[in-house]
Amino acid sequence: MISFVIFSLLFIISSVIFFFGIITSLNEAQKKQLAEEENNKKHDHVLPCPLCGSASDIKYDGNGHWWYIECSGCHLQSEKMSICTNVKDKLLEKWNKRMSIDFPRDLDVDDNGYPNDDMLDQLQKTDNVKDAASWLLNIFPKLVRSMPFGHLEISDGSDDFGNPIKIVSYSTGGWSGQEDLITAVEKSIIGILYLYSWRRGGHYVFHVPLTEK
Numbered sequence: 261m262i263s264f265v266i267f268s269l270l271f272i273i274s275s276v277i278f279f280f281g282i283i284t285s286l287n288e289a290q291k292k293q294l295a296e297e298e299n300n301k302k303h304d305h306v307l308p309c310p311l312c313g314s315a316s317d318i319k320y321d322g323n324g325h326w327w328y329i330e331c332s333g334c335h336l337q338s339e340k341m342s343i344c345t346n347v348k349d350k351l352l353e354k355w356n357k358r359m360s361i362d363f364p365r366d367l368d369v370d371d372n373g374y375p376n377d378d379m380l381d382q383l384q385k386t387d388n389v390k391d392a393a394s395w396l397l398n399i400f401p402k403l404v405r406s407m408p409f410g411h412l413e414i415s416d417g418s419d420d421f422g423n424p425i426k427i428v429s430y431s432t433g434g435w436s437g438q439e440d441l442i443t444a445v446e447k448s449i450i451g452i453l454y455l456y457s458w459r460r461g462g463h464y465v466f467h468v469p470l471t472e473k
């Protein structure tokens with residue numbers, strides 16, 4: 261009787277293991293097939309990286325069955341999506357979505373010398389990477405000088421590899437209008453791309469490479 265119970269138990273356990281094995285291998289095979297189908301699919305053009313502007317491409321990580329998009333320049337990665345039907349289209353829809361908001365050209369400050377809120381808002385939302393350097397070197401100084409107390413200097417320098425750069429040194433002078441401006445600049449793509457250092461008392465240094473397009 262005892263041997264019968266043990267035999268039945270063993271039978272049940274091995275059946276469970278056997279069926280579980282079939283289910284997992286089916287799953288693996290399905291994933292592989294889906295990955296291949298996705299791979300063979302033509303997809304829409306992948307837009308360049310929103311941060312650095314380099315070419316980007318869709319990639320597949322066979323170990324985890326993940327698809328994602330990666331920039332060839334700064335290696336920014338999109339979110340990773342697990343394998344599913346039309347996963348490439350879903351990734352592209354997110355990666356290729358751009359806000360298409362330009363840098364503000366409207367340099368209004370109000371009668372008390374404070375920058376226009378809409379302008380600051382626009383500055384933080386823009387993702388127009390190709391105009392970022394030119395805005396920082398040409399428009400930003402005009403804006404700083406249209407308000408009291410700010411101090412700004414642009415000089416020539418070189419980076420660690422000897423490449424020519426423009427160095428933008430800026431102090432807010434503690435004036436709240438200038439502080440509002442720099443807070444928006446820091447949160448914008450200019451903060452990500454060019455802010456080099458910050459020091460207590462409202463002193464900021466930006467490095468702008470001149471080799472960039």
Ligand SMILES: [Zn+2]
Nearest residue numbers: 309312331334
């Ligand atoms: Zn990039």
